[in-house]
Amino acid sequence: xxxxxxxxxxxxxxxxxxxxxxxxxxxxxxxxxxxxxxxxxxxxxxxxxxxxxxxxxxxxxxxxxxxxxxxxxxxxxxxxxxxxxxxxxxxxxxxxxxxxxxxxxxxxxx
Amino acid sequence: xxxxxxxxxxxxxxxxxxxxxxxxxxxxxxxxxxxxxxxxxxxxxxxxxxxxxxxxxxxxxxxxxxxxxxxxxxxxxxxxxxxxxxxxxxxxxxxxxxxxxxxxxxxxxxxxxxxx
Numbered sequence: 768x769x770x771x772x773x774x775x776x777x778x779x780x781x782x783x784x785x786x787x788x789x790x791x792x793x794x795x796x797x798x799x800x801x802x803x804x805x806x807x808x809x810x811x812x813x814x815x816x817x818x819x820x821x822x823x824x825x826x827x828x829x830x831x832x833x834x835x836x837x838x839x840x841x842x843x844x845x846x847x848x849x850x851x852x853x854x855x856x857x858x859x860x861x862x863x864x865x866x867x868x869x870x871x872x873x874x875x876x877x
Numbered sequence: 878x879x880x881x882x883x884x885x886x887x888x889x890x891x892x893x894x895x896x897x898x899x900x901x902x903x904x905x906x907x908x909x910x911x912x913x914x915x916x917x918x919x920x921x922x923x924x925x926x927x928x929x930x931x932x933x934x935x936x937x938x939x940x941x942x943x944x945x946x947x948x949x950x951x952x953x954x955x956x957x958x959x960x961x962x963x964x965x966x967x968x969x970x971x972x973x974x975x976x977x978x979x980x981x982x983x984x985x986x987x988x989x990x991x992x993x
Contacts, residue, residue, distance in 0.1 A: 771919065776917075801981065803984075808986040808987070809879050809881070809967070809983075809984040809985055809986045809987065810967070810984045811879070811984075812981055812982075812983070815981060855920070857920075864910060864922050864925050864982075865920075865922075865982060866919075866922075867912075867919040867920040868919055869917065869918060869919045870919070
């Protein structure tokens with residue numbers, strides 16, 4: 768059975784800290800891995816990763832995929848209170864809708 | 878605003894009620910989805926519609942009944958629900974290319990359902 772595991776499940780940091788969120792997966796015929804951010808509303812798309820070792824970057828957020836070890840990390844540097852959210856990892860295989868992990872709940876305190 | 882609008886945002890219903898959740902997308906996408914989000918559990922895919930045809934039904938109980946009258950609208954009809962059905966129901970859409978499931982979903986803000 769396909770599986771997506773995120774860690775940690777929750778995390779509390781101070782503003783300015785750097786955090787690393789993890790996502791490991793076991794999916795047959797992997798096609799892509801996606802990260803979403805969910806505040807108290809719709810999950811919003813952050814990154815899509817398909818190739819190993821190529822970092823995707825958007826401002827203070829970056830992500831990379833390791834298809835050999837079957838995991839991805841999402842880094843957030845110089846965290847701000849607005850980064851507080853649930854971060855969702857999802858993996859896609861051809862012909863199937865996205866398979867999501869439980870999410871990591873991040874709280875950034877002032 | 879994501880381009881996917883869900884109503885109502887909050888719904889409280891008894892176990893004998895019948896209600897419906899509505900989703901509308903203004904993105905020109907051709908695939909629509911219902912997901913269930915419960916506390917401490919992954920998003921669970923419920924139904925997928927591609928080109929208005931239901932292509933996936935993840936063993937969802939028959940008390941949930943989807944309807945997709947056109948590629949812009951999706952409904953989830955609810956009847957005789959159980960308290961464990963209380964959750965956030967998320968609608969999403971995507972643009973499917975070439976018969977394979979597209980990968981980037983655009984989500985609505987969700988309908989928070991409480992079953993008493």
